[in-house]
Amino acid sequence: MKTKHISREKYIETFCRDKRIRERQVLYVSAETHNRIRRVAHLFEQHHVTVASLIDTILIHHLETYGQIFEELNNEQVADFLGKV
Secondary structure, X not given: OOOOOXXXXXXXXXXXXXXXXXXXXXXXXXXXXXXXXXXXXXXXXXXXXXHHHHHHHHHHHHHHHOHHHXXXXXXXXXXXXXXXX
16 A cells, blocks of 8 residues: 655644543554554644544544445445345
8 A cells, every 4th residue: 555645734633633532432452553653642742642532533534534435345235235236
């Protein structure tokens, strides 16, 4: 997959939000991933970024970016289930 380059300012605008997560759910990641995200969050601590807020915004961005693919896959699975492929 080709890496998309964005400016530092665009990254901060997109991912570094002071976000209060009121209803939390547990999400497990590998220790390596957690350490990497923790280091990234630390780089943006002046923007009040926490590991949880960074993970949340990254996941939201991913779901929005690839939402059309998920919708298509869901429609295919429903059609397969109903036998209407």
